[in-house]
Amino acid sequence: MIRATPTPRRPRAPASASQQRLDPIGGLAAWPIAPVMALIMVTYAIIATVSRPHEIAIVELAAAAVTALTIAAAVLVWSARPDLAPFTRTRAVVIVGLGIAAHLLAAASTWQLNEMVQDDFAPIGLGLLLLALAPFRPWKEILLLGASAALVVGVTALAQSPFPGIQVPPVLFSIVSMTQVFAPTLAAAAYSRQVVNSIHRWQTDARRGIRARTEESRGVLAQSVVENRLTNLGADVLPFLADVLGRNTLTAADTKRARSLAFQVRRVLVAEVDHTWLDDLIDRERVALTERGLNPLCVIADPERRATGFDSDQRAAVGALIVALCTLKGFDPTSLVVQIDGSGAAPADTEHITQAFGHRGARPTPATDTTTVAIVTEAQAQAATKARAQARAQAQVNAATMPRARQQTTDHGSRATDTITIQAGISLPPFQRRRALRPYLSVLRAVFTQVRVTSRHPLLTLEFDAERGPMNTTKGIR
Amino acid sequence: MSLGLPGHLVQLTLARALARAAHWFALTCLMAAAVAVSILSLDRSPELWVAVLVVMAMGALLVLFTRHRRIALAVAYLLVGTLGVYVFTKAVLGVPDVFPASNMYLVALPKMALVMVGGAGSTALAGVLWSTTAFVLAETAALLAILDTAVPYRADLFTLSTYVILVGVMVLAGIDRRSSNAAQPAIHRAVQDGANRQLRDALDTRAIALLNDTTVAQLVALSLAEPAALSPGLRASLKYTLTTLHNTNWLTNIDDRTAPALQPTALQPTAATQPAGPVQVTTPAGYDWQSSAVYTAIERCRDRGLHVDVTGDREALVRLDAENDRDVGLAVQQCLVNVILHAGIDSAEVAIESDPTAISLLITDAGRGFTESDSAADRLGLRQSVRRRIEQLGGSVLIWSRPGAGTRVRLIVPAATQSIALPPALASRRSGSNRANRSSSRKPQ
Numbered sequence: 065m066i067r068a069t070p071t072p073r074r075p076r077a078p079a080s081a082s083q084q085r086l087d088p089i090g091g092l093a094a095w096p097i098a099p100v101m102a103l104i105m106v107t108y109a110i111i112a113t114v115s116r117p118h119e120i121a122i123v124e125l126a127a128a129a130v131t132a133l134t135i136a137a138a139v140l141v142w143s144a145r146p147d148l149a150p151f152t153r154t155r156a157v158v159i160v161g162l163g164i165a166a167h168l169l170a171a172a173s174t175w176q177l178n179e180m181v182q183d184d185f186a187p188i189g190l191g192l193l194l195l196a197l198a199p200f201r202p203w204k205e206i207l208l209l210g211a212s213a214a215l216v217v218g219v220t221a222l223a224q225s226p227f228p229g230i231q232v233p234p235v236l237f238s239i240v241s242m243t244q245v246f247a248p249t250l251a252a253a254a255y256s257r258q259v260v261n262s263i264h265r266w267q268t269d270a271r272r273g274i275r276a277r278t279e280e281s282r283g284v285l286a287q288s289v290v291e292n293r294l295t296n297l298g299a300d301v302l303p304f305l306a307d308v309l310g311r312n313t314l315t316a317a318d319t320k321r322a323r324s325l326a327f328q329v330r331r332v333l334v335a336e337v338d339h340t341w342l343d344d345l346i347d348r349e350r351v352a353l354t355e356r357g358l359n360p361l362c363v364i365a366d367p368e369r370r371a372t373g374f375d376s377d378q379r380a381a382v383g384a385l386i387v388a389l390c391t392l393k394g395f396d397p398t399s400l401v402v403q404i405d406g407s408g409a410a411p412a413d414t415e416h417i418t419q420a421f422g423h424r425g426a427r428p429t430p431a432t433d434t435t436t437v438a439i440v441t442e443a444q445a446q447a448a449t450k451a452r453a454q455a456r457a458q459a460q461v462n463a464a465t466m467p468r469a470r471q472q473t474t475d476h477g478s479r480a481t482d483t484i485t486i487q488a489g490i491s492l493p494p495f496q497r498r499r500a501l502r503p504y505l506s507v508l509r510a511v512f513t514q515v516r517v518t519s520r521h522p523l524l525t526l527e528f529d530a531e532r533g534p535m536n537t538t539k540g541i542r
Numbered sequence: 543m544s545l546g547l548p549g550h551l552v553q554l555t556l557a558r559a560l561a562r563a564a565h566w567f568a569l570t571c572l573m574a575a576a577v578a579v580s581i582l583s584l585d586r587s588p589e590l591w592v593a594v595l596v597v598m599a600m601g602a603l604l605v606l607f608t609r610h611r612r613i614a615l616a617v618a619y620l621l622v623g624t625l626g627v628y629v630f631t632k633a634v635l636g637v638p639d640v641f642p643a644s645n646m647y648l649v650a651l652p653k654m655a656l657v658m659v660g661g662a663g664s665t666a667l668a669g670v671l672w673s674t675t676a677f678v679l680a681e682t683a684a685l686l687a688i689l690d691t692a693v694p695y696r697a698d699l700f701t702l703s704t705y706v707i708l709v710g711v712m713v714l715a716g717i718d719r720r721s722s723n724a725a726q727p728a729i730h731r732a733v734q735d736g737a738n739r740q741l742r743d744a745l746d747t748r749a750i751a752l753l754n755d756t757t758v759a760q761l762v763a764l765s766l767a768e769p770a771a772l773s774p775g776l777r778a779s780l781k782y783t784l785t786t787l788h789n790t791n792w793l794t795n796i797d798d799r800t801a802p803a804l805q806p807t808a809l810q811p812t813a814a815t816q817p818a819g820p821v822q823v824t825t826p827a828g829y830d831w832q833s834s835a836v837y838t839a840i841e842r843c844r845d846r847g848l849h850v851d852v853t854g855d856r857e858a859l860v861r862l863d864a865e866n867d868r869d870v871g872l873a874v875q876q877c878l879v880n881v882i883l884h885a886g887i888d889s890a891e892v893a894i895e896s897d898p899t900a901i902s903l904l905i906t907d908a909g910r911g912f913t914e915s916d917s918a919a920d921r922l923g924l925r926q927s928v929r930r931r932i933e934q935l936g937g938s939v940l941i942w943s944r945p946g947a948g949t950r951v952r953l954i955v956p957a958a959t960q961s962i963a964l965p966p967a968l969a970s971r972r973s974g975s976n977r978a979n980r981s982s983s984r985k986p987q
Binding site for chain 2: 086087088089090093094096097100104182183198229230231232233235236239240242243244246247248250251252253254255257258259262263266267270271274275277278279281282285286288289290293294297301302305306308309312313314315316318319320322323325326329330333336337341344345376377379380381383384387388503504507
């Protein structure tokens with residue numbers, strides 16, 4: 065058998081992992097299983113009920129049973145919808161709970177008249193519900209839910225055993241009913257476990273590959289950082305220092321000039337320190353759009369530098385989305401606005417650096433300066449002022465139109481929530497736009513909470529929340 | 543996690559997962575059949591043991607097939623299964639006066655298990671073909687068996703629906719989703735870009751800290767100096783700054799542990815005669831803390847007229863690797879430069895403590911102290927050169943200060959326990975002289 069990936073080792077996936085969580089784009093492809101299963105189980109429930117009226121003792125209970133199973137199927141379809149991802153544990157419990165309720169109601173409706181246990185619609189429906197959970201929930205959870213459902217079904221079958229028309233040992237009824245639930249459960253759990261392990265193994269290898277590639281470019285990156293820094297340092301500092309050293313004396317003019325240079329260099333360095341990955345990303349897109357002969361105007365409003373609190377997956381998801389937006393046909397290059405605000409403390413400004421080295425335990429440092437854009441030249445300064453003014457105006461509009469997000473976020477106590485708003489004008493038919501962005505949105509939903517998409521043609525607005533844990537506070541800083 | 547499976551792995555992964563699912567479904571059916579027929583055999587007709595036997599044989603072949611997915615085993619499972627379905631159906635339905643018709647779930651169990659062979663197909667088409675073959679064989683065998691019994695034939699919807707659902711799932715998994723194809727590489731590229739950017743940011747952080755330590759500190763020192771001939775300390779540090787910045791690889795070269803020993807302020811006889819740096823970590827018996835960057839930093843500040851008392855476990859610094867040593871040295875230097883520039887006092891104390899997992903350095907002065915609000919927003923010293931640097935190493939920085947009450951800065955840096963780098967003999971020799979290291983050698987990490 066060929067392995068999915070060539071590594072001999074089997075890294076363990078987190079217990080809460082599901083296909084949808086680990087591979088949102090793959091999960092997107094798997095979602096049609098839910099409506100198909102729902103359709104089959106509801107159709108069968110109706111046919112099985114209608115075709116055996118002589119077995120029904122209480123019609124109302126039979127109707128209630130079919131209704132409960134239909135609701136379970138509807139909840140399943142609703143929960144599996146890609147735009148409502150991720151599929152939560154609560155949803156799975158509600159679905160299986162409704163299935164069990166349908167089973168109990170159906171058993172009550174045919175009490176003492178059930179000729180055959182094997183053709184009851186509820187155990188088969190429960191089995192199909194559990195089977196449909198495979199791409200969305202972790203295997204242990206599916207197994208637990210399936211075992212609970214099988215137990216209820218088994219006990220009910222045992223209770224009904226004196227009544228059916230076949231004379232076999234009562235436990236046989238239990239075995240038949242439980243198999244109808246348990247076989248699909250085990251199949252779903254096995255699928256979930258296998259697919260999650262494969263994806264996790266691939267991700268481990270891919271991340272190792274990415275790390276290796278990054279390390280390979282260390283020399284080049286270091287060189288470019290050095291060149292960039294020395295350029296920023298200006299042509300003045302090094303000759304000045306060399307001159308002082310050469311003369312071996314210090315004059316009053318020298319001390320004055322040293323003070324002025326120190327101030328200038330420090331100002332540039334401080335501005336650079338406050339540059340975030342999002343600024344870099346937008347800078348690059350700006351360059352790419354200019355190269356395509358367009359005249360881009362991309363605005364970032366992140367006054368508290370909240371972007372630094374994003375982890376690498378969140379950065380990748382946002383980065384891929386912004387790149388996709390900018391390269392989409394019909395994208396208006398002057399329309400992109402990225403805004404981050406939220407509740408709770410702003411993130412530590414060193415978090416992104418410590419992540420690169422895997423030290424998550426590092427203590428945060430509060431940012432003391434909120435300049436977002438490096439002010440190096442006059443032209444850039446003007447552009448930055450303009451961008452900030454626009455962003456502020458946008459923030460005011462958003463604050464007026466979207467108070468909901470902020471109200472929600474204040475309830476989290478010490479947890480901080482960042483709300484990211486991305487706005488872009490895209491003159492594409494809604495269907496094509498949705499189709500092009502669907503995979504990126506599915507990834508966003510896997511790494512952010514509360515992804516909201518609103519559209520007023522041609523303007524598309526995406527809003528999503530990132531939650532961070534409680535922040536440590538630090539003492540004085542000078 | 544956003545790194546999903548790339549296109550070329552999707553089919554293979556899904557096929558494998560479906561195979562697992564199908565095998566477990568089949569095994570559950572076979573187990574249920576075996577248990578149910580065993581109970582029936584004990585209760586009614588003992589001759590049913592043959593049905594139990596064929597189901598067990600199918601189960602054994604299925605397990606074999608799960609472990610070694612070979613076509614020969616699939617064919618064997620198909621043949622044994624077909625025979626098994628015939629024997630099982632005939633035996634079970636042959637029990638007199640129990641089953642009213644042939645469409646019993648119990649009878650369908652081995653058939654459903656047989657249909658599941660298709661789940662192991664490597665492509666959707668192969669899977670559908672295997673499943674269809676199995677379905678046809680199973681139904682034919684069952685039909686022949688039913689004809690041999692007195693039970694009337696009724697169509698078996700259980701096997702049929704299982705077959706239809708399996709085929710449907712395989713087809714669904716086999717459909718190529720073109721819209722996702724472009725997105726997955728884009729996500730992968732974004733993750734790679736993010737990693738590059740993080741490395742670049744880390745290098746930039748280091749570069750800014752170094753520029754702040756060298757250039758800005760130098761300019762500030764010049765701006766504060768009296769107009770006169772350059773003092774030897776100022777001259778040495780000016781020379782060091784220029785040498786560092788003229789070297790095009792200063793960002794990467796500075797990682798070298800030997801670098802501090804070559805710096806002008808470290809040109810003490812003891813430091814200059816020390817053996818080359820990295821050797822220190824592996825042969826700590828010969829370690830002299832004067833080869834550490836912390837010592838160099840302290841010496842440089844002493845050159846600028848600061849009186850620095852060093853106390854505590856100096857040799858613990860050997861536990862820092864080259865890069866950490868360099869960064870801790872630069873952070874200590876910045877703390878001492880702050881004392882020179884801001885404290886209005888000419889003495890400070892550096893206390894070094896160690897425990898099994900970390901080294902802490904406490905830099906204390908009795909100077910004028912400060913409050914956070916007094917510190918200007920454009921000040922980089924503590925923020926960049928001390929805090930970020932130490933946090934980048936996974937450590938932490940605590941600062942206590944109040945106007946008029948001096949300043950204490952504690953740098954806590956994680957450090958490897960010494961026993962990792964030491965041969966046992968050296969470790970035991972060394973443990974006698976150092977309490978902290980003794981405890982760490984008992985608890986290697």
